[in-house]
Amino acid sequence: MSIISTLINGLSMGAVYALIALGYTMVYGIAKMLNFAHGDVIMVGSYVLFVFTMKSIKNPFLAILLAILFCVILGVLVECIAYRPLRGAPSLAVLITAIGVSFLLQSVAQLIFTVTPKQVTMFQFNSIEFNGLTIKTESIITLVVGMIVMIALTVFVNKSKTGRAMLAVSEDRGAAQLMGINVNRTIVITFAIGSALAAVASVFMLFIAPVTDPTLGAMPGIKAFVAAVLGGIGSIPGAMIGGVILGIVEQFALKYEFLASYSDAIVFAILILVLLVKPSGILGKKRHEKV
């Protein structure tokens, strides 16, 4: 029985990782860059939630909307100010810039809110008792909302005009431009969607542990990136699969005492093993370098 509840916890954790991983994978597929600062957008979202649920307004639903809005604006600003001037620069330069943006967001948060963790309680949940099985309501909510968001995103990308433009740009930027697609606009939209997903993920992160500090996003961000690479970076279903695998593995590692303190090491070891066996990830396409 306890295996089932661990599985449900793992699935809901996996849904959070998948939401974050989608932001990484979409940006990587379309702008061909690793947005190292993506995890810190979650942290910014959690602070917006903190300000609007604990200090002013005190309406959690409005706070979630405002957090999404704020993160979208932030993501677009970062894209336009820091990443756009480097379009066409070597990938090493872009990656270092992204690391810089991550440092910047963390240090600004530290200057404004200090390093002391802040309590953010949005809703009160009860656990469900079912045949001697205790299931947390927030896990179910995370799982359901996460699935709805992912289905909506898949439909959006595959059916809408903008979504197809995104697919085209990720396939071949030059050809997409020749077909009349506004590449810069598509990249900005991708960043906006990724940041909105990160804001949703920040709500779920606060369900799991209702405190936030300036490094809240760093570790989940890196783990979600591991999930994205695991599933094959650039592939949207890959990010979802990778996120779920990572969440389940992590929850099962945490369940057993002798493995619990190694859970981070296990997650990263899986990444290295998968990349050694299949460098393009589970669903990734192998790209041949051309001269």
Next chain:
Amino acid sequence: MKSKKNFDWKTLLLGNKSYLLVAFITIVTGVLVGVGVITKRTPIITPDLLTQIAYTMIMVVSLNLVVGFLGELSLGHAGFMYIGAYVAGLTLYYTHSLIPFGLLRFLIAMLLGGLAAMLFGFIVGLPALRLRGDYLAIVTLAFGEIVRGVLKNITVGDMIKNPAVGFNIKDLTTSYSKYLFLIAFILVIVTIFCVQNIAKSKHGRAITAIKDNEIAARSMGVNITYYKLIVFAIAAFFAGVAGAIFANYTTVAPAIFDYNYSIEFLVMVVLGGMGSVFGSLISSIIIVFLNVQLRSLLTGNLAGLKNLVYALILIIMMIINASPKFVTLREKMNWSYVKSKLQSKKEKS
């Protein structure tokens, strides 16, 4: 035979500003400490600060070999340093009753630490053969976190009872701890010697060729497997050596060697200029000095300002150095470009 005769030690050692800089620092500070002008209580410069500068220099120069010369991003350099510090610490702890000479003990510990890190550098170099760019960067980051995640759980006999807090072997180094910074600076010179000679040799040209275009380099007959592995192993060896110095100087704890520490070294490489050994040395001095000064100046929550400055350095340096628009602008602002324009104008008139 002819080339051997032309081998000129004078230009090799004296015609190079990196050696001059480090030798100057070593001699001046060595004399000042020996005379007693610099002590633990001196404001601004202390032997501890000099030790910090020295091991940071070794870290940054060796990271520059990977990032600047080979062109691969490594975010796990602090992980190699941790391995070096750990192995060197264990060696020092378990040999201090066996080997009577402090300096000999230190050398053995340093070599073992370096070799252990080198072994792991070789292992991390293996995925580097199949992965490129961003993927490799994340694998090196994962490696550093694995090292931390494993070592924080292992207790070792009497020495490491509480692995999360780490260990401190400063009591065992009293016979040479006053002059630790001198040993460290001599090791900096050894590092510079190795890195510069690799960079200037035919091996260095092969490594640079891999950075510029891997496929072209391979088609010219460069053995990519060999060079990638060897660069990762050498850089890791020196990171291990820096770790050994670190273990002699302060507490070795898992919380120190996280990926932010690796990024700090990356900031210094970028600030000094990728591929420039002299630049690495200068930026290590500046950043370590600022770090120590700011640490006492900005306490508590203002400490975030330090990272804010790092972040701005990284972003602004990258945009100015690598942005296609700025590169053309810089070419136009270049003094020699303006000069040649003026000259051609003169010739016309």
